[in-house]
Structures are given as C-alpha cells and as structure tokens.
Amino acid sequence: MGRKNIPRMLLVILCAVVMLPGVTFAEASIDTASITVPSVVTQTPPLAVTSTPDVILTAFSTGDRLEVAELFNQSSVAVDMGAVTITTIDSVGGQREISLPSGWLLSRHYITFAYDTTLIRGAVPFTTSQTATPGNISTLVVSRQQTITQSINIPPMAGNSNPKDNYLWAQHKQRGNVTLKQTGDFATDFVKKTSALVVEGTVLYRPPRDAGGLSITEIHPNPVDCAPGVASDIDLRCGDYIKVENTSDKPLNLNQYRLRVGSYGDMASLTNAFNWQQSVMTPDDELILNAHDFLTVHLRDDLHPLSLVATGKYVWIEDYFGTVQYDVIQYPDMTLAKYNGLSWGIDSSDHMWKAMMPSPTQRNNQLPPEVTIDVPAPDTGLVPCSDNQYRSTETNRCRNLIQATVPSPCRDGQYRSEETGRCRSIVATVSSALKPCADDQFRNPETGRCKKIASTDDILQACDEGWERNPETNRCRKIKVTEMPVVPFAVQPIQAISTAWTTWVTIAGIATIALGYGLWEWRQEIGSAVQRVRLTLRHRR
Structure with a gap:
C-alpha cells in the first residue's frame, strides 16, 4: 500500500470508531455572545442612464436632510x-x-417642496416627516411608479477643506x-450656487370629484344629406354634433371639463378634444350652463x-386637463340602414x-315604435357570427x-322506438318477444332465462367443518383465526449485558494495529532517520 493511501485509511478507522456501539460524544456548544455580526452596508442604486424623464x-438643497x-x-x-x-x-x-403629496403637476410647470415651508413662499410640504440623519445626504434618487428616473451623487455642501467648494x-x-x-453626474448636470435660494413653485392641480351632473344625452355622428346652400350651423341636423345636459339643480361651470371622442390611448388633439x-x-374662465339646460356642441x-x-x-x-x-x-355603427337619418340618444322615460x-335644439324625441333598435354590444374585436350561428x-x-x-313517418309495418327514435319492424319485434317458460319453470328476473322451480341449485348445501358461508358471494370460505395461539411458557425479558470493556479493548486493538502498520510502512524512513542521528552523534564526539 502506498504512502498516499494512509489518510484514506485513517478516515476509515475514524468512521469505524464513530459507529461503534456505546461510544458517545459531547455536544459542541457555541458562545453566541462572542460572535460579531457585520453591519449591513446599503448599496447605492445604479445611476440612471442619460435620459429625458417626464x-x-x-434644484435642491440638502444637509443632514432634504431641505x-x-x-x-x-x-x-x-x-x-x-x-x-x-x-x-x-x-x-x-x-x-x-x-x-397627491395631486397633478401640469405640463411645463414647476413645483417646489420644502421641509420648512415658512422660509420659501409657495412651497409645498413633504408628506414624509424627516429627522436628521447620522451623515450628510450623498445621493438623491427620483422614482416614478417604482422606477428610477434620476439619480444624483451629491458632493458635500459645507465643511469642505477648500472654502470655494462650499455651496448653499x-x-x-x-x-x-x-x-x-x-x-x-453632478458636475455634468448641476451648478453650485452660493447666493440666496431661488426656486419656482406652484399649486398641485386636483380634478373635480365627478362631472357635477353634466351628462351626454345625444350623439349625431352620421347626418343626412342636405340640399346645397344649407349650412350645418343653420340646420344642425346637417352635421355632426354632441348634446350635453346639466342634470343637476344648480348652475355648472363647463370650463372645469371638456368633451373627448375616440378610444383608449388616443392623445388629446384638436380633432378629438373640445x-x-x-x-x-x-x-380661470367661466362658461355657465344653467340647471336642467342643454348645450349642443x-x-x-x-x-x-x-x-x-x-x-x-x-x-x-373628462376634466379640463384630461x-x-x-x-x-x-x-353603435350608425351607417347601418336601420339607423339612416337617426341619432343615438338617451330616453328619459327609461x-x-x-x-x-x-x-339638436330641443329635448330628445323618441323613435317611432315600429322601428326596432339594437343595443350595441361591447367591442370585443371578434368577427360577428352568421345568422345560423351563435x-x-x-x-x-x-x-x-x-x-x-x-x-x-315510418313505413307500413314499422313503428318508431321511443328509446332510439328510429323506425323498427313490427314483425321483428313480435318475433323477438320472450317465449313463455314451461309449467315447472320460472323466469329469472336478473338473467331473463327460464329456470326450474325448486331445483337443486336453489338449495344451498351446508359448509364443511371449519368453513363458513360468505354473505356477499354465498360461497363457503375458511374461518379466519382471530385469537393468538397460547404458548406453553411465558415470554422472558432479555437481560442487558454491559459491553463497555469490550469496546475499549476493541479500540485499543485497532489503534495497536494502526500503529504497527504505520511503523511497517515507514520502516525505511525511520531506519534512515536513526542512521543519520547516529552519524551526527559520532561527528560531535
């Protein structure tokens, strides 16, 4: 066996010692008080790439908090x-x-938030109250809908070794x-200011909670052809229009709202926002629509x-700013023939x-009763089914x-079966009828066959000794033994025999064998070492 196999052999011997019966090891204990938990270092979020965020x-001013x-x-x-x-x-x-704070910042407008609004006129306070931080603020991150849109690494504003680096x-x-x-990058995007703080503020816009009773009552998207010379502003039925009504009991300022046409995702423009x-x-202008009055746009x-x-x-x-x-x-599609010359409006009765x-110049007129109206189905983008489909x-x-x-109808000599709905032959049905059983027989209701009355098959024979009749199959089966057999002697307990001394003898023997094996494998090296020691001692003498 080579020298390289000694560690493997020692590992096998150690595993054998661990698996020996009666050998126990003390459970290791750890002093948790002596363990030092490293502090968690907060990672700075990655800088946003060059972009044009909404x-x-x-402008900003910081210290130990965002001012x-x-x-x-x-x-x-x-x-x-x-x-x-x-x-x-x-x-x-x-x-x-x-x-x-919640509210809308209008397009091309500034808003200023401040920790102390008494120092800056027109500033809006932060929603979150701030306390001083252990260190000065070094990074500002702006996020919208949990997405980072701007990130700035800020150099210290005060306390710099060079006074020229201090800024307000x-x-x-x-x-x-x-x-x-x-x-x-701060140096690329921002400039340091040492003069008095100059910022611009405005108020946040908050749209009306509801339409205030303003409702759409009529839509006229497909006007009829009018004679030449009749302008749409003279007879509004010659052009498209939308009619709205103030259904409330008080005057309403229309300038809070605007009309929109189109579908979801369309940007407001001159052709779809009115x-x-x-x-x-x-x-700031006012356009008053009196209570229960209407306006045709x-x-x-x-x-x-x-x-x-x-x-x-x-x-x-929608509100003024959408x-x-x-x-x-x-x-619906007002180009259909049944809608020719009509508008789409709401019936005040139902x-x-x-x-x-x-x-356009009066309350809605209901359609004549003989005209049928189809309520438009929701736009699902599916092709309509044919008339013979659903x-x-x-x-x-x-x-x-x-x-x-x-x-x-079935042909002569046939009738229609109630079970299958098909025509069946009357002669075949009669011929397939069951023949009556003999006088000494009866018809088994389960099989439909004739069987002898009181035949030997109907009389069950008694089961043999040690057997019983199964109530489910009606057949004889062996009786199961439900009691344990009694032995002629009592069960004796096994006495525990101490084997501790045999264990230690076994360990000593294994250790002796391992030591002897090691001396045998390293005999040449040991002999060489002894020889070198002798030569050294001789030279010293």
Missing part, C-alpha cells in the same frame, strides 16, 4: 405626484424614502430649456365643423340609449344553431 429634479426640492414636468400631459418619490441616501449608507444649493444647468436631460366651441379658453375649438366617426366609437366627459374621465358612452330622431360562452367561437326537425 419629471426631473431641477428643498424643485421638480419640473417637461412632458405634454399632467403627472400624478402621488406616484413620484424621492429617496435620500446619507454618507453612512442609510436610506429614507420621501413621499410627495444646486441648480440644473439646463433649467429653463425646452428639454432637460440628466446623466447622473372645449365647448371656445377658440380661446383658460382654466357642433364646432371644434378652431370653430371648424365637428367630425365624428360614423361607424362607432366612444364619447366621454386626468379623470366621466360618463363614457359607446355608440334612461336607455336608443336610436332617436335628431333633436357564439359559445365557453369557447368564444361560432357554433351552428340546432334547428328542430320533424321526423318523417
């Missing part, structure tokens, strides 16, 4: 600030997420431009005729949408309608 941080933050909405739509958060990371790795606040270099970009036929209107904001899609779309009311939608109405006679609610596929058919 909401961008344009001031100015944000700018450079998108074309209003942004909900409730979905925007600012995360501060201090120099020792601690993080604090600062929530912003920072401002974005591109502030005031049409488009602002961010790279995540501010009540007003070419110039600001949010037939012009766009540029005073051109309104144009609606005749094949069916959506019409709804952040919340109210009263969404879907109208509050159901129906095809109506166009009535759509399955389980598979959403078209299936053929099952038409009831009258079976043709």
